[in-house]
Amino acid sequence: xAMDTGAFLSKLEMVTTSxxxxxxxxxxxxxxxxxxxxxxHLLEENRWMNESITALAIGLxxxxxxxxxxxxxxxxxxxxxxxxxFIYLLPPIIFNAGFxxxxxxxxxxxxxxxxxxxxxxLISFAIISLGAIHFFQKMNIGSLxxxxxxxxxxxxxxxxxxxxxxxxxxxxxxxxxxLVFGEGVVNDATSVVxxxxxxxxxxxxxxxxxxxxxxxxFLYLFITSTMLGVLAGLxxxxxxxxxxxxxxxxxxxxxxxxxxxxxxxxxxxxFYLSAILTVFFxxxxxxxxxxxxxxxxxxxxxxxAFATLSFVAEIFIFLYVGMxxxxxxxxxxxxDSPGKSVGVSSILLGLVLVGRAAFVFPLSFxxxxxxxxxxxxxxxxxxxxxxxxxxxxxxxxxxxxYNQFTRSGHTQLHLNAIMITSTxxxxxxxxxxxNHFISL
Amino acid sequence: xAMDTGAFLSKLEMVTTSxxxxxxxxxxxxxxxxxxxxxxHLLEENRWMNESITALAIGLxxxxxxxxxxxxxxxxxxxxxxxxxFIYLLPPIIFNAGFxxxxxxxxxxxxxxxxxxxxxxLISFAIISLGAIHFFQKMNIGSLxxxxxxxxxxxxxxxxxxxxxxxxxxxxxxxxxxLVFGEGVVNDATSVVxxxxxxxxxxxxxxxxxxxxxxxxFLYLFITSTMLGVLAGLxxxxxxxxxxxxxxxxxxxxxxxxxxxxxxxxxxxxFYLSAILTVFFxxxxxxxxxxxxxxxxxxxxxxxAFATLSFVAEIFIFLYVGMxxxxxxxxxxxxDSPGKSVGVSSILLGLVLVGRAAFVFPLSFxxxxxxxxxxxxxxxxxxxxxxxxxxxxxxxxxxxxYNQFTRSGHTQLHLNAIMITSTxxxxxxxxxxxNHFISL
Numbered sequence: 001x002a003m004d005t006g007a008f009l010s011k012l013e014m015v016t017t018s019x020x021x022x023x024x025x026x027x028x029x030x031x032x033x034x035x036x037x038x039x040x041h042l043l044e045e046n047r048w049m050n051e052s053i054t055a056l057a058i059g060l061x062x063x064x065x066x067x068x069x070x071x072x073x074x075x076x077x078x079x080x081x082x083x084x085x086f087i088y089l090l091p092p093i094i095f096n097a098g099f100x101x102x103x104x105x106x107x108x109x110x111x112x113x114x115x116x117x118x119x120x121x122l123i124s125f126a127i128i129s130l131g132a133i134h135f136f137q138k139m140n141i142g143s144l145x146x147x148x149x150x151x152x153x154x155x156x157x158x159x160x161x162x163x164x165x166x167x168x169x170x171x172x173x174x175x176x177x178x179l180v181f182g183e184g185v186v187n188d189a190t191s192v193v194x195x196x197x198x199x200x201x202x203x204x205x206x207x208x209x210x211x212x213x214x215x216x217x218f219l220y221l222f223i224t225s226t227m228l229g230v231l232a233g234l235x236x237x238x239x240x241x242x243x244x245x246x247x248x249x250x251x252x253x254x255x256x257x258x259x260x261x262x263x264x265x266x267x268x269x270x271f272y273l274s275a276i277l278t279v280f281f282x283x284x285x286x287x288x289x290x291x292x293x294x295x296x297x298x299x300x301x302x303x304x305a306f307a308t309l310s311f312v313a314e315i316f317i318f319l320y321v322g323m324x325x326x327x328x329x330x331x332x333x334x335x336d337s338p339g340k341s342v343g344v345s346s347i348l349l350g351l352v353l354v355g356r357a358a359f360v361f362p363l364s365f366x367x368x369x370x371x372x373x374x375x376x377x378x379x380x381x382x383x384x385x386x387x388x389x390x391x392x393x394x395x396x397x398x399x400x401x402y403n404q405f406t407r408s409g410h411t412q413l414h415l416n417a418i419m420i421t422s423t424x425x426x427x428x429x430x431x432x433x434x435n436h437f438i439s440l
Numbered sequence: 441x442a443m444d445t446g447a448f449l450s451k452l453e454m455v456t457t458s459x460x461x462x463x464x465x466x467x468x469x470x471x472x473x474x475x476x477x478x479x480x481h482l483l484e485e486n487r488w489m490n491e492s493i494t495a496l497a498i499g500l501x502x503x504x505x506x507x508x509x510x511x512x513x514x515x516x517x518x519x520x521x522x523x524x525x526f527i528y529l530l531p532p533i534i535f536n537a538g539f540x541x542x543x544x545x546x547x548x549x550x551x552x553x554x555x556x557x558x559x560x561x562l563i564s565f566a567i568i569s570l571g572a573i574h575f576f577q578k579m580n581i582g583s584l585x586x587x588x589x590x591x592x593x594x595x596x597x598x599x600x601x602x603x604x605x606x607x608x609x610x611x612x613x614x615x616x617x618x619l620v621f622g623e624g625v626v627n628d629a630t631s632v633v634x635x636x637x638x639x640x641x642x643x644x645x646x647x648x649x650x651x652x653x654x655x656x657x658f659l660y661l662f663i664t665s666t667m668l669g670v671l672a673g674l675x676x677x678x679x680x681x682x683x684x685x686x687x688x689x690x691x692x693x694x695x696x697x698x699x700x701x702x703x704x705x706x707x708x709x710x711f712y713l714s715a716i717l718t719v720f721f722x723x724x725x726x727x728x729x730x731x732x733x734x735x736x737x738x739x740x741x742x743x744x745a746f747a748t749l750s751f752v753a754e755i756f757i758f759l760y761v762g763m764x765x766x767x768x769x770x771x772x773x774x775x776d777s778p779g780k781s782v783g784v785s786s787i788l789l790g791l792v793l794v795g796r797a798a799f800v801f802p803l804s805f806x807x808x809x810x811x812x813x814x815x816x817x818x819x820x821x822x823x824x825x826x827x828x829x830x831x832x833x834x835x836x837x838x839x840x841x842y843n844q845f846t847r848s849g850h851t852q853l854h855l856n857a858i859m860i861t862s863t864x865x866x867x868x869x870x871x872x873x874x875n876h877f878i879s880l
Binding site: 020023024026027030031033034037038041042087239243249250251252254255256258259260262263266267269270297298300301303304305307308311312 | 460463464466467470471473474477478481482527679683689690691692694695696698699700702703706707709710737738740741743744745747748751752
């Protein structure tokens with residue numbers, strides 16, 4: 001056939017090993033993904049393991065093998081890019097979460113989720129930023145600009161919703177799942193507003209006008225992002241209902257749903273909105289309206305195809321993170337000043353714990369005041385789980401922190417190394433105590 | 441949430457318009473894909489239109505708009521790369537063709553398909569190469585090396601199986617579909633062997649030893665590629681049956697099937713085999729064995745998810761080709777010597793016609809001798825259709841020729857421009873007479 005002919009010609013033309021070595025890594029990566037699925041399934045009944053930890057472990061193992069065979073030069077198979085992550089891996093995960101979320105549970109707790117996601121994140125942000133300024137000056141770890149400190153505050157005050165999906169189970173703990181995951185989605189909007197504020201407002205002169213501006217821009221961002229997702233969902237429902245009336249085509253319906261959901265995500269990126277919020281609400285609306293207008297086979301296909309996409313994307317991330325954890329540069333950096341690194345990561349972890357405690361318990365108390373039936377209230381045990389589950393820093397935070405902080409100067413590289421060591425500890429630790437959560 | 445935070449930071453950090461403009465193009469491209477699906481569906485009952493032509497037309501329209509808005513600088517939205525095509529778009533199309541092919545029909549005509557794909561392609565290759573040498577010397581279009589001429593022969597002697605899928609309908613003309621599409625898949629292996637031969641054998645001294653070597657390497661390539669695909673398919677069936685016995689998980693099954701199929705394609709690329717042949721047979725085996733070992737919902741999901749992937753990939757190609765057709769450089773080049781371009785493309789088209797006629801009719805006659813029932817024989821009308829349908833040069837050939845010939849020198853650029861003008865004419869023409877085929 002004409003096409004492969006050309007592929008072959010180009011292969012002969014280049015004769016570059018770089019092209020062929022990228023084929024080698026893709027093969028290895030796909031084979032490892034298969035291995036993760038099979039081994040993860042076999043280990044499913046083991047209470048200490050799940051697919052993410054399997055992927056993490058296999059990634060670590062592969063990293064070690066690659067390190068040894070390349071003589072310590074590299075532990076990577078693929079170069080991780082932010083684009084790959086934010087444009088291809090994250091959208092299916094968040095969309096599927098919206099698509100499969102228990103809507104009744106989610107909307108019943110909507111006010112509590114908003115409280116946690118908006119007010120709670122601000123409280124946490126303030127505490128972490130102030131604490132970081134206080135402790136880092138004492139530790140003398142180099143000159144950190146006020147913007148850097150606030151960025152740390154913003155990154156650490158936000159929960160990692162992909163990790164939450166791994167830790168909490170929707171069927172076993174529906175209330176906790178909707179609260180913690182919902183908070184993760186809503187506080188994405190808060191983070192975007194926070195970063196806007198850090199960049200554009202004069203932070204040394206905070207007065208009531210700026211506070212109002214801040215609230216205004218949060219509401220604007222939250223409402224526009226949500227509306228965009230809802231509109232995309234409704235539009236897909238309308239198109240499928242109106243245009244395809246009388247003659248359905250499963251392939252076209254499924255393709256339209258996927259493309260419209262993806263379009264909503266990319267449009268939100270285009271207008272600097274919170275793409276996560278948009279695609280999450282798009283998923284909710286699609287599962288509520290569009291899904292009921294398609295054929296039976298489209299329903300089965302979308303339900304499983306979206307779950308599969310999200311499943312593979314998650315494994316992909318964990319596999320990568322496992323390999324990335326061995327990146328030799330990071331460890332070399334840490335080994336220069338191990339004491340300081342442990343100190344900084346403990347302080348950050350401590351601040352995150354205090355910051356979350358400072359809003360989970362008071363806001364849960366407030367939320368409980370508005371509930372009449374004791375069934376709807378958040379018990380103290382559940383509050384502890386929310387406090388703890390929101391601490392999870394998983395693949396996403398790690399990949400992000402890595403991509404975020406390596407571009408700038410020396411201090412950042414140090415922070416990066418610290419971020420990664422603390423993240424790996426937290427991810428491993430949180431999975432070990434995972435079954436404890438579920439029994440709560 | 442921590443992640444979008446970072447996306448936002450990075451946006452602020454870069455402030456580059458290039459990054460944002462790529463988001464703009466992705467939005468536009470996804471929106472255009474949606475438009476193609478909706479408009480293609482609306483126009484479905486129009487006998488002159490189908491989804492590919494809609495995509496081609498929308499691509500052309502968008503190309504014009506972009507040309508006008510950028511002041512004639514560019515008609516592209518995305519930069520087309522061979523990688524994008526061979527690593528992401530082609531595998532789902534060929535795999536789905538194998539997955540949905542009518543196996544009974546395919547294997548009943550297996551010998552005829554092999555005759556067409558192997559012997560036929562060689563006859564066609566010889567005629568086109570010899571004809572090109574003869575006519576191009578007379579026309580004085582610049583110095584073409586013997587290797588270039590043979591490359592042209594190899595590219596033009598191979599049919600474009602993606603285009604065949606668009607032109608022939610499996611349900612309406614099962615015999616023709618299996619013959620023409622099967623030929624397209626098998627002659628991929630022939631092409632790879634041909635290119636190998638062009639590179640490694642001394643073509644001025646062809647004797648019986650070289651001919652035997654050639655046959656040997658074709659058989660080796662065909663058998664190894666097929667076996668790899670069959671093995672990957674059987675392995676997936678075995679894994680799903682053995683490991684998942686008693687507790688099925690639809691998401692895992694679907695993910696494993698997709699990943700294993702993709703792995704077979706990439707492994708074939710790795711070992712310089714015919715990846716198209718491999719993934720095609722992997723699709724056949726998966727639909728025959730694996731598919732019967734999975735849950736009912738996995739069956740529905742895979743059937744439609746694979747078809748959807750293939751459908752979107754095809755539209756993507758046609759949309760791109762539509763935009764690419766307006767690439768200003770190509771037309772500028774042609775306008776320097778319009779007479780010569782028309783001459784070369786007519787000669788090539790004529791050679792392709794003669795080359796196909798030289799094997800379709802004799803080989804069909806041979807094939808008919810072996811068939812007992814008149815029902816299985818290839819009628820003269822069907823022979824004409826096979827002759828004609830194999831001429832189709834679609835999106836794939838075009839994208840390929842473009843990517844292939846622009847790298848090298850001046851002559852190649854000229855050939856490229858000619859390829860594209862003739863391809864567009866053939867694609868449009870073949871679609872207009874599409875309904876005529878089906879009525880045959």
